[in-house]
Amino acid sequence: MKFLTALSLLFASYGVANAYNNCTHTCRVLVTEDGVEWGAENNDWCIIDQSLCVKEEDKNQCFSFPNYLCCNECNVVLEDEEGKWGYENNRWCGIKDTCTKQAEPEPKPEKKEFCAKHIITSMYTADPAPLIVDDTLYIYTTHDEDVLINNFYTMRDWYVFSTKDMVNWTNHGPILSLDDITWADDRAWAPQTIERNGKYYFYYPAHKIDGGMAVGVAIGDSPVGPFKDIGEPLVYQDDWIDFDPTVFIDDDGQAYLYFGNPQLRYVLLNEDMVSYNEEVGIVDVELTVEGFGEGNNNPTSYDEGPFFYKRNGIYYMLFSGFRKGYESEYIGYATSTSPTGPWKYGGILMEEHEDKTFTNHSSIVEFNGHTYFFFHTGDLPDGGDFHRSVAYIEFEYNEDGSINPITNNLGKC
Incomplete structure (x- = not known):
């Protein structure tokens, strides 16, 4: 021109x-x-x-x-x-x-780095489950004994730890043991506690004498006990599937108890929290690849360790399982708009601890304005498959409620 x-x-x-x-x-x-x-x-x-x-x-x-x-x-x-x-x-x-002029790209928000921490290092713990009471967070755990029997999980009691600031933790000692349960003799495995009408209900699995695995319940007046068992299993079907209970009370007052390995099951708890709706009975959840991802030796990746909760109208089911091509447990999750499914697979929450421990078990809690993911690993000295340790790490949800994979960075930041 x-x-x-x-x-x-x-x-x-x-x-x-x-x-x-x-x-x-x-x-x-x-x-x-x-x-x-x-x-x-x-x-x-x-x-x-x-x-x-x-x-x-x-x-x-x-x-x-x-x-x-x-x-x-x-x-x-x-x-x-x-x-x-x-x-x-x-x-x-x-x-x-x-x-x-090219539009300057909007600066990407800085990715926050959170650091994983143990809740206690003086003993071996596993299978964390949270409960908030007033200004205190309680974490209920299993206990791996120092001395193993038959080189297998040697677990005979349950512990609870509490904190007000996620830094200082109080060990309240064992709150229940197999010695307190007349019908059980072994496998004090993953529990969870919930409060209703001023009472605290401690759900736990154990091996029934001369039988298979069962889910029991003990009642206390305080989140740290003492807890008294009701004297018989709450759920028992004479098989080895019924363990790892997770409990949740929905907004309408209906309480749900999920459990099971390798089949996920649930019952509708009655108002008394120590019995369930027998007309509905024990329901087997339909496990699909769309709901729980593709598995290794099983059709889906679900195996055990469910943790059930609700956030912003979305129901979440965390679980431990085996992805295709892996021989140790990862943590996955599924979501639903209904407390009983159908479920939609959300992806990986935490990858396998291949060099630490065969298992993992998770839970999530929002406390003091922050969200924490609890899990166990074998990072303590002499730790491993049968000597595990509970840890936690903060994380943030995506806007749509999904969760990005969480990294176990214990000792790395």
């Missing part, structure tokens, strides 16, 4: 300035006479309109100013060695600088 460099009319042949129009699409001054600045358009003289020609104004920020005014829009019609041109109102105009 080139400027007019010559005029076919002589300036001297014209009369006074009032006989000419203001320039409409140029600010280039060709001649100044008697205080009047003259330009030329369409082979005719015109008077420079100073109101249009203030260089500092945003509308005049383009390469072609003052010879050609800047375009109002950003539609490029032609590009030459001088720049990009538009065509508006039957005239050429220069594309404004704001059109050609």
Whole structure:
């Protein structure tokens, strides 16, 4: 695009300035006479309109100013060695600088790094389950004995630890043991506690004497006990499936007790919390790949360790299981809009501890404005498959309620 460099009319042949129009699409001054600045358009003289020609104004920020005014829009019609041109109102105009500058990308929010921590290092613990009472968080755990019997899980009692600040933890000692349960003799495995009507209900699995696995319940007046067993199993089907209970009371007051390895099951607890709706009975959840991911030796990756809760109208089911191609447990999760499914697989929460321990068991709690993921690993000295330790790490949900994979970075930050 080139400027007019010559005029076919002589300036001297014209009369006074009032006989000419203001320039409409140029600010280039060709001649100044008697205080009047003259330009030329369409082979005719015109008077420079100073109101249009203030260089500092945003509308005049383009390469072609003052010879050609800047375009109002950003539609490029032609590009030459001088720049990009538009065509508006039957005239050429220069594309404004704001059109050609690349929009600066919005800065990405800094990814917060959270550090995993143990709750206690003086003993071996596993299978954490949270309960908040007033300003205190309680974590109920199993206990791996120092001395193993038959090189297998040697677990005979349950512990609870509490904190008000996630830094200082109080060990309240064993709150229940197999010695307190007349019908059980082994496998004091993963428990959970819930409060209702001023009472605390401690749900636990254990091996029934001369039988299989069962789910029991003990009652206390305090979150730290003492707890008294009801004297018989709450759920027992003479098989090895009924363990790892998780309990939740929905907004309508209905309490749900999920449990099971390798089959996920549930019952509807009655108001007394020590019996269940026998008309509904014990329900086997339909385990699908769409709900629980693809498994290794089983059709789905669900195996054990369910943890059931609700957030913002979404029901979450955390679980331990085996992904295709893996021989140790990872933590996955599923979601639903109903407390009994159908479930939709959400993905990986924590990958396998292949070099630490064969198992993992998880739970989630929101406490003092933060959200924490609890799990167990074998990171303590002499730790491993049968000597585990409970740890936690803070995390944040995505806006849609999904959860990104969480890394066990114990000792790395």
